[in-house]
Every structure is written in structure tokens, then in C-alpha cells.
Amino acid sequence: MMKKTIVFTGGGTAGHVSLNQAIIPSFLEAGYEVHYIGSKEGIEKEIIPQAFPQIAYHAISSGKLRRYFSTKNFSDPFRVLAGIAQASAILRKVKPQIIFSKGGFVSVPVVMAAKMAGIPVVAHESDVTPGLANKLALPFASHIFTVFKETLKYVPTEKSTCTGSVIRPALFSGNRESGLQYCGFSNNKPTIMIMGGSLGSKFINDAVRANLEELLKTYNIIHLCGKGNLEPKLDILAGYKQFDYVTTELPNLLYASDYIISRAGSNSIFEFLALEKPMLLIPLSAAQSRGDQILNARLFKSQGLALVLEEESVNKETFLTAVHELRDKEPVLMKAMQEAEKPKLPDDMMHLILQYVKKK
Numbered sequence: 001m002m003k004k005t006i007v008f009t010g011g012g013t014a015g016h017v018s019l020n021q022a023i024i025p026s027f028l029e030a031g032y033e034v035h036y037i038g039s040k041e042g043i044e045k046e047i048i049p050q051a052f053p054q055i056a057y058h059a060i061s062s063g064k065l066r067r068y069f070s071t072k073n074f075s076d077p078f079r080v081l082a083g084i085a086q087a088s089a090i091l092r093k094v095k096p097q098i099i100f101s102k103g104g105f106v107s108v109p110v111v112m113a114a115k116m117a118g119i120p121v122v123a124h125e126s127d128v129t130p131g132l133a134n135k136l137a138l139p140f141a142s143h144i145f146t147v148f149k150e151t152l153k154y155v156p157t158e159k160s161t162c163t164g165s166v167i168r169p170a171l172f173s174g175n176r177e178s179g180l181q182y183c184g185f186s187n188n189k190p191t192i193m194i195m196g197g198s199l200g201s202k203f204i205n206d207a208v209r210a211n212l213e214e215l216l217k218t219y220n221i222i223h224l225c226g227k228g229n230l231e232p233k234l235d236i237l238a239g240y241k242q243f244d245y246v247t248t249e250l251p252n253l254l255y256a257s258d259y260i261i262s263r264a265g266s267n268s269i270f271e272f273l274a275l276e277k278p279m280l281l282i283p284l285s286a287a288q289s290r291g292d293q294i295l296n297a298r299l300f301k302s303q304g305l306a307l308v309l310e311e312e313s314v315n316k317e318t319f320l321t322a323v324h325e326l327r328d329k330e331p332v333l334m335k336a337m338q339e340a341e342k343p344k345l346p347d348d349m350m351h352l353i354l355q356y357v358k359k360k
Contacts, residue, residue: 004030005094006353009037009110010102011044012133015265019124020044020102021051022168026350028054035094037087039106050247056094060086062106083109091117097357098122101141103134115140120356126165126266128295129154142356145349147266148299163352165270165343171251172275179256182249183241185220192323193257195224201263203311204282205229207319214320216240222253259326264297264308273305274343278333280326285311304336 006027010016020036027034034052038044040059049057061082087110091099099114101107101123114121123141125134128148138144144160146152152160185191192215196204205225208215215221216239223242225231230244246253254260260272264283272279281300283293300306307329309322326333 003033003095005033005035005096007035007037007091007094007096007099007110007114008102009099009107010104011038011042011106012104013265014043014047015126015267016102016104016107017044017047018168018267019126019166020100021047022166023100023346023349023353024052024055026346028052030350033094035090035096037090037106037110039104042104042106044104044106047247058086058090060090060106060109062109080109084113087113088116091119098353100124100353101137103131103137105133108133108136111137111140120358122353122356125151125155127151127292128299129292131292145352147270150299161352163344163349164341165266165274166346166349167271167274167343169345171254171271174251174253174255174275176252176255179249179252179254180220182252183220183222183256185239185241185256187220187239189218189220189239190258190327191220191222191256192259192261193222193224193253194261195268196226196263201226201282202229203314204261204263207314207316209234210316211320211323212237212240215323219259219323222257259323259330261323261326264293264300266292266296269296269300269306270343273300273337273340276334276337278326278330278337279306280322281306281308282311282314283308303340304332305340306333 008020010020024034034055036048036055037058037060038048039062045059061079091113096119099119099121101111101121111121120142121140123134123137123144125144126147128150138155144155145163146160147165149162152162194208208223220239224246225242225244227244230242234240254275257277260277260279262268262279262281264281281297283297297308301308307326
């Protein structure tokens with residue numbers, strides 16, 4: 001009997017890893033040998049081996065194609081070529097029946113190598129418009145799954161399907177009391193969780209800290225501020241708990257939270273929706289990104305699922321006003337979230353992916 005093998009790829013940011021992280025357990029339980037091809041420096045190199053020590057992690061070279069001038073633009077194409085050669089060698093060795101690509105620049109050499117080897121690739125796009133890496137990868141994919149129906153306008157329709165969001169079951173196993181205890185909160189104040197993405201956000205961190213005295217009169221604050229952004233002198237404040245980054249404790253902290261203030265990465269906002277957490281979204285600005293988070297946030301706002309504060313407008317006063325508005329509009333946001341379409345589970349996604357394994 002032929003060994004069942006799948007290769008996952010994707011990385012660069014937590015958003016390009018979290019869906020893979022959610023559906024890998026389904027494949028392991030179904031008896032698949034799972035391999036992961038990621039970059040040498042990306043966040044996936046930290047997340048995947050820690051979450052799944054039993055699967056093989058293969059690091060390859062990957063370049064980044066920039067929309068601005070950089071001397072690295074001259075060397076990175078050679079890194080992509082090296083990555084294709086490295087990915088080809090890995091695929092020849094592990095012989096997967098299928099590859100699942102979540103995007104990010106490390107996925108580009110992998111899907112190109114897969115196409116040359118005749119291995120089907122299922123790609124996934126979770127933003128409204130495809131990122132540059134996925135745009136490059138789409139011609140080599142057998143099929144593309146999208147989270148938003150609006151995305152189907154930007155991808156080849158003959159090989160694309162909107163599946164909606166996928167939420168890992170572990171997210172629903174959170175415990176409010178455990179989360180509050182972990183933070184040392186023993187009062188009855190509502191709790192706000194504030195996060196600036198896996199790398200943190202100076203804009204958001206500064207706005208939070210400028211308003212801490214006022215916010216702590218009414219709320220407990222859980223602040224995920226990004227690596228290197230902790231302020232130890234604030235640890236003495238009652239009702240304020242800061243973390244650079246959390247992994248296993250996240251479900252408990254989400255359950256402990258009454259409100260969320262966050263960036264607008266697709267995976268995160270659908271998780272908040274699934275947990276019915278009133279959210280204020282502060283998308284990455286167009287100056288710092290290709291604008292995907294702005295589109296995600298505006299779409300959620302148009303459906304009544306979130307409030308939005310544009311990054312360019314963030315200052316001490318506007319941030320505090322937006323927090324008060326979030327609390328005032330909680331009933332309206334909750335009603336819209338309760339009526340929204342429910343997300344898929346990882347097992348559903350696994351069956352969708354396996355449709356594209358070549359039949360012998």
C-alpha cells in the first residue's frame with residue numbers, strides 16, 4: 001500500500017502559518033506523513049517545529065519581491081532559483097501526493113518545483129485580493145480556495161472555490177477563568193485584548209500606553225505587544241498584563257476577553273467572529289502593506305461585524321474614543337456576528353484538499 005504523504009508550505013507572517021497549523025492535525029489523524037517546507041528565517045521555523053515536533057521541517061532559500069527599490073532585489077531572484085532546486089530535491093525524496101500552499105514568498109519556489117514534478121498544488125488565499133506571492137503561485141496551482149467570495153474576481157474562476165474561513169477546534173476549548181487567572185485579574189471589570197499582529201505595532205502600543213491610566217479605570221487590559229516591545233516598568237499596574245507573543249494560552253486569553261482590538265489579518269478576524277468577540281480593527285496602512293488588511297477591515301465593517309480605525313487616524317484621543325464606541329455598539333455587533341455564516345472545521349478543509357490528489 002502506498003504511503004500517504006502531504007507537504008505544507010507557507011510562511012513569513014503568522015497569518016501564512018496559522019491555517020496550516022489548524023489543519024495539520026487532521027492529516028496526522030488520517031494517517032498522513034506530513035512534511036513542512038518553510039524558510040530559514042521566517043516565523044514558521046519557530047511555530048511549526050514547536051507545535052508539531054513529530055513532523056519534518058525543511059528550510060529552503062526564499063527571496064522577497066519588493067515593490068520598492070532595494071539592493072536585495074538583485075540577489076533575491078537567485079535565492080528563489082536556489083529555493084526551487086532545494087524544494088525539487090525535497091519533493092523527489094518525500095514523494096507527496098499533494099501540496100497545500102498557504103502563501104508567503106517561501107511558497108513560490110515550492111509550487112514551481114511541484115509543477116515541474118507533476119505534483120498537484122492546492123493554494124489558499126485568505127485576503128480579499130491575492131498577495132504578490134500567491135499571484136506568482138496561482139498559475140502553478142491545481143486549485144485555489146478563498147475565504148472571501150469577493151476574491152473570486154481576482155483569481156482564475158475555472159479553478160477557484162470560496163470555502164469561507166477555517167477555525168481550529170482548539171480555539172473553542174478556551175476557559176475564561178483560566179485566562180483571567182493567568183493574567184492575575186481578580187476584579188469584575190470587562191477585559192480588552194489588544195494585539196498588533198505577530199510583529200507588534202508601535203502605533204497601537206503607543207496609543208494603548210498613552211491611555212492606560214484612563215482605560216484601567218474601566219477595563220482590564222491584555223496587551224500582546226510583539227517581540228521586543230515589552231515595557232517592564234508597566235508590570236506593576238493592576239489590571240494590565242503584557243505579553244510579547246502567546247501560543248498555547250491564546251484560547252484562554254480570548255475567552256477571558258470581552259472586546260478585541262487588533263490588526264485585520266484575515267485568519268484573526270474570522271477567529272474573533274467565530275468566538276463572537278466585538279472587535280475594533282486597526283488595519284496595517286497602505287504605506288506599510290499592499291492594503292489587504294484595509295480591504296478585510298472595510299468588508300467586516302460593511303457587514304456590521306466590526307468597527308474600524310484607520311492607522312493614519314490613530315492617536316491618544318481617537319483611540320480612546322474608538323474604545324468607548326466599541327463598548328457602546330456591543331449589542332449591534334453581537335447581533336450581526338450571531339447571524340453571520342459559521343466557519344468550517346479543519347476536517348472539512350482536509351476533505352476539500354484531498355479532492356485534488358491525482359487518482360491512480
